[in-house]
Amino acid sequence: MSSxxxxxxxxxxxxxxxxxxIWKGPPxxxxxPLVKLEKVPCTAARFSENGSRLMVTKSNTVISVQDCCxxxxxxxxxIPSLLAATLSPCGTYLQTFHKATTPQDKNxxxxxxxxxxxxxxxxxxxxxxxxxxxxxxxxDESVACRxxxxxxxxxxxxxxxxxxxxxxxxxxxxAIELSKAPGHYIAAFVPESKGIPASVQIFSCxxxxxxxxxxxxxxxxxxxxxxxxNKISSGVLVVAQSDVDKSNQSYxxxxxxxxxxxxxxxxxxxxxxxxxxxxxVQWSYSGLEFAVVYGFMPARATIFDxxxxxxxxxxxxxxxxIRFNPKGRLICLAGFGNLPGDMAFWDxxxxxxxxxxxxxxxxxxxxxxxxQYFMTATxxxxxxxxxxxxxxxxxxxxxxxxxxxxxxxxxxxxxxxERFDDINELxxxxxxxxxxxxxxxxxxxxxxxxxxxxxxxxxVQKPAAYRPPHAKNAASVKxxxxxxxxxxxxxxxxxxxxxxxxxxxxxxxxxxxxxxxSSS
Numbered sequence: 001m002s003s004x005x006x007x008x009x010x011x012x013x014x015x016x017x018x019x020x021x022i023w024k025g026p027p028x029x030x031x032x033p034l035v036k037l038e039k040v041p042c043t044a045a046r047f048s049e050n051g052s053r054l055m056v057t058k059s060n061t062v063i064s065v066q067d068c069c070x071x072x073x074x075x076x077x078x079i080p081s082l083l084a085a086t087l088s089p090c091g092t093y094l095q096t097f098h099k100a101t102t103p104q105d106k107n108x109x110x111x112x113x114x115x116x117x118x119x120x121x122x123x124x125x126x127x128x129x130x131x132x133x134x135x136x137x138x139x140d141e142s143v144a145c146r147x148x149x150x151x152x153x154x155x156x157x158x159x160x161x162x163x164x165x166x167x168x169x170x171x172x173x174x175a176i177e178l179s180k181a182p183g184h185y186i187a188a189f190v191p192e193s194k195g196i197p198a199s200v201q202i203f204s205c206x207x208x209x210x211x212x213x214x215x216x217x218x219x220x221x222x223x224x225x226x227x228x229x230n231k232i233s234s235g236v237l238v239v240a241q242s243d244v245d246k247s248n249q250s251y252x253x254x255x256x257x258x259x260x261x262x263x264x265x266x267x268x269x270x271x272x273x274x275x276x277x278x279x280x281v282q283w284s285y286s287g288l289e290f291a292v293v294y295g296f297m298p299a300r301a302t303i304f305d306x307x308x309x310x311x312x313x314x315x316x317x318x319x320x321x322i323r324f325n326p327k328g329r330l331i332c333l334a335g336f337g338n339l340p341g342d343m344a345f346w347d348x349x350x351x352x353x354x355x356x357x358x359x360x361x362x363x364x365x366x367x368x369x370x371x372q373y374f375m376t377a378t379x380x381x382x383x384x385x386x387x388x389x390x391x392x393x394x395x396x397x398x399x400x401x402x403x404x405x406x407x408x409x410x411x412x413x414x415x416x417x418e419r420f421d422d423i424n425e426l427x428x429x430x431x432x433x434x435x436x437x438x439x440x441x442x443x444x445x446x447x448x449x450x451x452x453x454x455x456x457x458x459x460v461q462k463p464a465a466y467r468p469p470h471a472k473n474a475a476s477v478k479x480x481x482x483x484x485x486x487x488x489x490x491x492x493x494x495x496x497x498x499x500x501x502x503x504x505x506x507x508x509x510x511x512x513x514x515x516x517x518s519s520s
Contacts, residue, residue, distance in 0.1 A: 152167065217268070
């Protein structure tokens with residue numbers, strides 16, 4: 001395991017009101033994380049996509065960009081009336097959006113972090129999920145572009161002083177998504193208009209190859225889309241959402257899952273086997289499989305290959321979230337938000353369920369970059385109480401838990417999964433490491449039938465008396481709030497009075513019986 005020593009240390013960013021901290025690990029020594037940075041003042045904090053840099057918003061005007069290896073500040077930016085900021089995937093650029101005082105005020109600025117120079121400026125009237133960040137990059141920052149009115153504008157990502165180097169005309173365009181590296185494609189969404197169906201088209205980012213779309217899919221009843229590229233840029237999954245469900249089965253409208261490939265081999269619907277909404281969809285890290293949670297509750301979960309052939313059915317349940325392990329093989333199926341928080345951990349190559357558990361009220365969830373841990377967090381403002389972090393092992397057993405009076409954010413520091421050891425050996429040994437105390441079997445000698453019957457008789461328990469739900473945990477909750485231990489056999493005054501009454505009645509009956517026997 002010499003390569004384990006060379007693997008980077010996992011880190012977690014936890015943001016509380018006005019401060020953030022960074023922990024080292026897991027694994028944790030003595031069950032507690034080692035604090036790398038403690039309670040640093042901020043109003044927001046975010047890692048770059050590759051984890052090399054950290055953006056810290058210190059106030060409404062000051063942003064600091066720090067190097068994650070040395071934890072030192074690279075540069076600080078003073079931007080009055082700041083509304084939003086983000087780092088480019090490799091942390092080369094900082095993009096800011098501030099309140100414009102006049103239409104001539106260029107309120108979107110792209111800064112080069114190392115030099116602090118403003119390399120691009122533009123005016124943007126407002127900000128929405130589809131228009132921010134204004135300039136988007138591929139994961140290796142080799143392509144940069146911007147969605148404008150009726151067109152996509154492309155830039156030289158190494159030299160923004162050249163301005164717009166070419167344009168792709170697309171009337172009515174409403175959303176775009178660049179593919180990951182390698183391979184440079186862009187998916188564009190044009191909504192329905194004047195009887196013309198909505199469409200998603202894939203184009204090459206190369207100017208010479210943009211005359212015709214590589215792939216195209218049209219559909220009616222579509223208000224918005226979510227575009228999901230795989231890691232190898234060979235295909236994009238399109239969740240098409242309509243505000244109205246014509247079947248009147250859902251108040252939230254209807255959704256369909258479409259799939260387009262860059263080689264033109266597939267342009268159509270993914271064959272889902274149950275009616276209802278698409279709750280979640282995610283590609284595996286290899287880009288060769290994708291998983292979908294879909295259908296009316298209890299929802300169904302299926303893993304498909306990139307030709308849309310089903311590989312594995314994960315069953316049905318109260319699920320709306322699915323997460324692929326970055327090291328492959330493993331998957332977490334969960335029901336968060338307004339669902340009970342059930343979690344199931346699968347080894348999908350072996351088609352084996354590793355374990356189940358629960359994480360109620362979780363708002364965010366993600367695998368660690370090394371694939372060994374799964375973190376859930378209950379955060380504000382979504383939930384104002386029971387804020388905290390839970391970390392589970394890949395088989396579902398709880399590893400760590402910490403509660404906060406208020407928690408706004410909990411993120412893993414991004415790392416390339418290739419830098420960590422493979423998890424396969426750990427998965428193979430999960431059966432030997434896992435001990436289930438609830439399923440221990442009693443060994444009975446075959447020759448002793450009398451002993452066997454005695455054990456069976458003793459194992460049969462009488463049904464327990466009914467206890468209302470609110471009374472089941474009352475003692476433990478009281479102990480947690482006010483200190484001390486929860487009493488296990490403490491009786492109420494009424495119960496004690498009834499017990500004494502029953503004993504007196506027994507004594508009276510016994511006395512009467514003995515008197516009758518003596519008289520006879």
